[in-house]
Amino acid sequence: MSGGLQILLHARNSLSASLRSGSGVAFIVLTMIVGLGLASLVFMPIESELITPEEFKTNAAQAVGYFLSMATLQPGAISSFEDRLGSGDLVDLAMWGRYLVLDHPVLLSLTVMLLGLVLPILLQLGSFASISGDVQHRSIRYLLPRTTRPALLLGRLLGALILSWSVITCLMSAIVLYLGIVLPLDGWDALIPWGFQTLGALVVLSVPYVALGVLCSTLFRVPMVALMGAVGFTVAVPLIAFSSRQAWEPLGKILYLLPWGYAHQLLSPDGSKVLQAALFCLGHGLIFTIIAVLRLRRADL
Amino acid sequence: MAISDRPGGLTALAALNGFFAISSGFSALQRIITSYRLFAYQQDPEASQSRWSRRDLESMIEAKVDPLQMELLGVLSAVVALLLACSVWGLLKRNRWAGKWCSTLAALGMASVSLLAIQVLPLNQLRGVGMDLVRQLFYPLFLLFMVHGIFRKDLRPR
Amino acid sequence: MMDSHSLLKIERLSHRFGDKVAIDGIDWSLDQQGVVGLVGPNGAGKTTLFSLIAGFLRVQEGSIAVLDGAAPGSRSLVSRVAVMPQDAIFARDVSIVDQMLFLRSLDGVTGATARQEVVAALDSVGLADQLDRGAAVLSHGMGKRLGVAQAILGSPELILLDEPTAGLDPANAMQVRALIRNLGKKALVIVSSHNLLELQDLIDEVAVIVAGKMVASGPIDEVTGSARRFEIRLGRAISPGDLQQILDEERVRGVSQDGVQLTVDLDASADLGLDAALDQLLHRLLRLGVPPHQLREGASLEEAYLRLTGESEESPTRLIQAAGPSATALDERDEPDSLDAAAAAESSDDR
Numbered sequence: 001m002s003g004g005l006q007i008l009l010h011a012r013n014s015l016s017a018s019l020r021s022g023s024g025v026a027f028i029v030l031t032m033i034v035g036l037g038l039a040s041l042v043f044m045p046i047e048s049e050l051i052t053p054e055e056f057k058t059n060a061a062q063a064v065g066y067f068l069s070m071a072t073l074q075p076g077a078i079s080s081f082e083d084r085l086g087s088g089d090l091v092d093l094a095m096w097g098r099y100l101v102l103d104h105p106v107l108l109s110l111t112v113m114l115l116g117l118v119l120p121i122l123l124q125l126g127s128f129a130s131i132s133g134d135v136q137h138r139s140i141r142y143l144l145p146r147t148t149r150p151a152l153l154l155g156r157l158l159g160a161l162i163l164s165w166s167v168i169t170c171l172m173s174a175i176v177l178y179l180g181i182v183l184p185l186d187g188w189d190a191l192i193p194w195g196f197q198t199l200g201a202l203v204v205l206s207v208p209y210v211a212l213g214v215l216c217s218t219l220f221r222v223p224m225v226a227l228m229g230a231v232g233f234t235v236a237v238p239l240i241a242f243s244s245r246q247a248w249e250p251l252g253k254i255l256y257l258l259p260w261g262y263a264h265q266l267l268s269p270d271g272s273k274v275l276q277a278a279l280f281c282l283g284h285g286l287i288f289t290i291i292a293v294l295r296l297r298r299a300d301l
Numbered sequence: 302m303a304i305s306d307r308p309g310g311l312t313a314l315a316a317l318n319g320f321f322a323i324s325s326g327f328s329a330l331q332r333i334i335t336s337y338r339l340f341a342y343q344q345d346p347e348a349s350q351s352r353w354s355r356r357d358l359e360s361m362i363e364a365k366v367d368p369l370q371m372e373l374l375g376v377l378s379a380v381v382a383l384l385l386a387c388s389v390w391g392l393l394k395r396n397r398w399a400g401k402w403c404s405t406l407a408a409l410g411m412a413s414v415s416l417l418a419i420q421v422l423p424l425n426q427l428r429g430v431g432m433d434l435v436r437q438l439f440y441p442l443f444l445l446f447m448v449h450g451i452f453r454k455d456l457r458p459r
Numbered sequence: 460m461m462d463s464h465s466l467l468k469i470e471r472l473s474h475r476f477g478d479k480v481a482i483d484g485i486d487w488s489l490d491q492q493g494v495v496g497l498v499g500p501n502g503a504g505k506t507t508l509f510s511l512i513a514g515f516l517r518v519q520e521g522s523i524a525v526l527d528g529a530a531p532g533s534r535s536l537v538s539r540v541a542v543m544p545q546d547a548i549f550a551r552d553v554s555i556v557d558q559m560l561f562l563r564s565l566d567g568v569t570g571a572t573a574r575q576e577v578v579a580a581l582d583s584v585g586l587a588d589q590l591d592r593g594a595a596v597l598s599h600g601m602g603k604r605l606g607v608a609q610a611i612l613g614s615p616e617l618i619l620l621d622e623p624t625a626g627l628d629p630a631n632a633m634q635v636r637a638l639i640r641n642l643g644k645k646a647l648v649i650v651s652s653h654n655l656l657e658l659q660d661l662i663d664e665v666a667v668i669v670a671g672k673m674v675a676s677g678p679i680d681e682v683t684g685s686a687r688r689f690e691i692r693l694g695r696a697i698s699p700g701d702l703q704q705i706l707d708e709e710r711v712r713g714v715s716q717d718g719v720q721l722t723v724d725l726d727a728s729a730d731l732g733l734d735a736a737l738d739q740l741l742h743r744l745l746r747l748g749v750p751p752h753q754l755r756e757g758a759s760l761e762e763a764y765l766r767l768t769g770e771s772e773e774s775p776t777r778l779i780q781a782a783g784p785s786a787t788a789l790d791e792r793d794e795p796d797s798l799d800a801a802a803a804a805e806s807s808d809d810r
Contacts, residue, residue: 003534006565013561019451020552022309029317029443036436043432138547141515142558142609144532145540146565178435300516306593308552454554454591 003151010147010155011162014130018163023223027125028167034122035171038114042107043183053185060106065097067113071264099269104194105186109267111175112198116263119168119202120209120234126167127160127213128227131296135221140301149296157214157289164206172199201266204278208259209234211288218292218299234258259284307395311455314447315392318404321411321440322385325378332375335361339368370421374414381410392448392456401456404448408441465490465527466617466647467512472521473671474507481507483671484521489664494643496658496679497651498764499668505651506545508668509619512649513542526616538566541615543606545622549594555581556590559609566613580608583638585631599626607635611642618648624657636661655764667764687733691721691744692753701747708743710736719752 018024045051051059100109131153134140143152176195180188216230217223237258245252255261265277342358361371384407391399415437448456467489474482481504489495499505510516512523514532522530529535549558556577563573581587584604589597597605607623623639624632639661642648652658658665659679666676675682696719697705705723706714713724725736744751 005567009561009564017550017553019447020308020310022313025310025313025317025447029440032439032443033436036432036439040432040436047432134550137550138544139550141513141542141544141547142549142562142606143565144514145536145542145615146538146562148534148537149532174435174439175432178432183432298517306551306596308593310552 003148006147006151007155007158010152011158014156014159015162018126018159021129023125023129024163027122027163030125031119031122031167032171032174034118035115036174038118039107039111039175039178042110042114043178046107046185047183057101057106060110061097061101064100064110064113065093068093068096068264096269100267103269105179105191107179107183107185108175108191108194108198112202112267113264115171115202116205116266119206120258120260121231123164123206123209124213124216124227124230124234126164127157127210128217128230129223130156130160130214131217131292132220132223132226133217135299135301136223138301144301150293153214153218153293153296154289156217157211157292160210160214161207164210165203168202168206169199172202198267201274201278204281205259205263205266208281208284208288211285211292212258215288215292215295218295307393308452308455310447311392311395311400311452314404314444314452315389317440318385318392318407318444319389321407322382322389325382325385325411325414329375329378329382332371332378336368336372336375339366339371343368364422366422374418374421377410377414377417381407381414384410395455397456401448401452404444408444412438412441465524466492467526467649468522468524468528469512470522472508472511472518472523474504474511474516474519476507480671482511485668485671485673487666487673487676489647489649491663492643492645492647493663494639494648494650494661496662496665497649497668498653498655498658498665499651503668504671505668506621507671509542509544509621509649509651512617513540513544513619515542515544538613539615540617541610541613541619543603543610543618543620543623547606548602549605551593551595553593554591555586555594555597555605558594559612562609563612568613576612580612581605583611583634584608585634600628600631603627604631604635607638611638614645616646618642618646620648620650622651622653624652624654632657687725687727687736687756689723689725689737689740690755691723691751693719693721693744693749694752695719695749697721697747697749701749704747705740705743708739710739 018027046053046056100106100113131140134143140152172195176191179186180191212233213226213230216226216233220226220229238255238260241252241255241260244254253261259277259281262277262280265273266281268274268277338354339358339361342355342362346355384403387399388403388407390396391401391403394400415434419434465488467487469485469487472482472485472487473480483504485508497505497508507516511518512525512531514530514536518531525531525533525536526539549555553561556574559577559581560569560573563569563577568576578587578590581590584607586601586604586608589601594602594605603623603626607620610618610620620639624635627635636657639648639650643663650658650662662679664677665679665682667674667682697716702714702716705711705721710726711723712726715722723740725733725740727733727736741751
């Protein structure tokens with residue numbers, strides 16, 4: 001049987017096993033409830049008529065501007081406010097903020113930006129047991145005579161990705177449908193293309209984080225340790241980067257161990273930057289996958 | 302021999318149903334008590350009530366909340382809680398009727414109670430509106446998908 | 460045994476877990492299909508050797524060539540090697556039949572054909588009524604049988620079975636043994652087991668592994684030295700003199716007595732083999748006036764195993780061996796029926 005077909009079989013089996021497992025159910029329920037909860041938080045001021053949509057957009061523009069200036073604050077030469085103003089960097093940010101708040105449905109943009117902060121942690125729940133669960137109980141020994149290690153790993157990764165993409169798609173569909181039917185601030189003609197674009201951004205963003213979960217699953221034999229490792233790494237990277245940058249600026253580059261440093265570019269008005277960020281995400285995912293394959297090939301199972 | 306060959310997902314669903322059963326039970330209790338207090342307030346507004354609860358009741362009367370409708374919602378929530386509690390046992394025992402059909406009825410009940418509440422209750426009495434309601438509706442839909450899709454074979458007669 | 464190509468070739472294989480040497484310079488070659496037993500004390504390295512052949516563990520030193528020279532875990536070996544690991548468990552969230560169907564689908568067989576094969580395999584180990592159960596609910600013995608069932612799916616050329624009958628009831632153990640015997644006609648089946656009596660009837664070749672070293676390997680008659688052990692229950696206990704007379708018989712290699720129970724090792728290698736040896740023994744017993752009340756074949760492999768692993772010292776057996784003109788006792792302890800202390804000392808030196 002060809003390797004490709006085996007990968008697909010492993011993916012299907014892994015998907016089915018995930019849906020039947022406690023961790024899979026927990027992943028789906030938590031991701032959906034947290035995602036819808038975030039959307040609810042964003043929509044609440046308008047839904048409760050605490051604020052008019054126009055006022056909301058003005059406030060949102062400020063919030064988005066602040067978020068983007070924080071996210072794009074690069075370690076190195078252009079770090080002070082004056083420098084950035086002089087370089088025209090902040091003008092670009094204002095354009096970017098306008099793009100997200102005024103040119104496209106603001107509620108969707110804000111929800112996706114929040115999801116981009118939370119999903120990296122939630123996604124680990126769907127991938128941490130991909131390999132470690134079988135290694136812990138040695139059920140992997142029933143599989144190895146019938147498959148190759150890379151096919152097993154790539155199949156499990158694909159299964160975890162499909163599960164994550166399905167959950168993200170369900171989440172985004174619910175949000176877009178709600179915005180289109182119940183809270184029609186923007187027409188379908190604006191919602192649908194932006195919905196697809198933001199869905200694409202989240203789908204691409206999920207690749208490196210799911211791959212990281214699978215990598216941790218090959219590094220640790222106990223699933224809970226793999227989960228803690230993956231979540232710990234995801235949370236620790238930005239924390240360490242921001243705190244160590246105070247001590248020595250180049251240490252801020254640690255942020256780029258994960259897509260934290262460039263993920264916001266996925267929502268950039270500049271198509272080339274979107275493409276670049278997407279390629280970086282896929283590259284990051286590829287690097288994690290290659291390390292995972294190499295690790296699994298050499299592991300005593 | 303292991304105690305059970307129940308899939309972990311069914312155990313997780315049972316735990317979630319248990320959580321929602323407790324939540325629905327409290328909600329039912331609260332609504333039934335409120336409906337009796339509304340009845341009592343309508344019959345004698347001067348009867349001994351704390352200032353806070355009197356204000357609360359007055360706001361409900363102003364919002365034209367019918368005590369009977371409130372009681373109906375409370376009873377419905379109680380039925381949902383009961384169904385969810387039965388489904389916990391059914392899912393753990395992999396019983397077709399208690400597991401599959403109690404879950405189905407409970408899911409439909411949860412969704413109905415959430416939607417009915419919007420029609421009947423004033424905003425300050427609602428547990429969620431708007432997008433929050435969508436969040437509430439997610440679990441019933443997910444429960445239906447799981448018991449009729451993923452665990453279809455596990456909950457059939459053996 | 461059928462003539463075939465080289466199926467397994469191990470050269471100077473060593474494996475360590477930290478400081479502990481699990482496998483120590485093993486050379487082993489198997490060229491023919493059939494059933495091969497791998498025996499050894501607990502912790503001798505049997506499971507490690509299986510894991511290395513199966514490709515679960517990375518080879519640290521030496522080499523293993525499986526089925527015409529492929530390294531363990533190679534792509535070319537996919538679905539050609541089947542393994543029943545000792546301590547692996549099946550996934551608990553998926554039914555037995557679905558797991559088996561998935562394994563078969565990895566071999567490229569799906570649909571009705573796969574289901575038929577899976578049901579047949581489960582039926583052959585007595586699990587046909589457990590198709591829709593989860594693996595977690597199976598008892599230890601049922602789990603073992605499920606492990607055997609997955610190993611016989613398809614048509615593997617090399618099958619590794621680690622303790623396949625451990626924990627099985629007699630009926631199921633017999634069923635599994637029959638299955639292994641059949642598998643041995645079309646594949647090389649390597650079975651590890653502590654039940655030596657069972658192995659003796661099952662295997663064509665045996666390898667004995669002690670402390671990571673292979674101390675003996677080859678056809679079972681070679682390893683056991685053509686000795687066949689018989690347990691005989693007599694009507695009464697016999698005297699040391701009578702015991703000596705039995706030992707003096709040409710085809711009797713050793714004899715021990717425990718009350719009315721007599722254990723005799725016969726030499727089945729000479730002309731007419733076992734029949735002549737038994738004829739000689741029974742005639743002697745009748746002449747001594749102690750007709751046997753019951754006679755059953757014992758484990759001669761066990762005797763060889765104890766000798767090779769050096770465990771006979773701890774055995775309660777009081778075996779007296781006749782090796783040509785000078786008798787050799789395996790047990791040097793001063794037992795009441797021991798007739799040849801000098802031979803006992805010789806045996807002790809051998810060890």
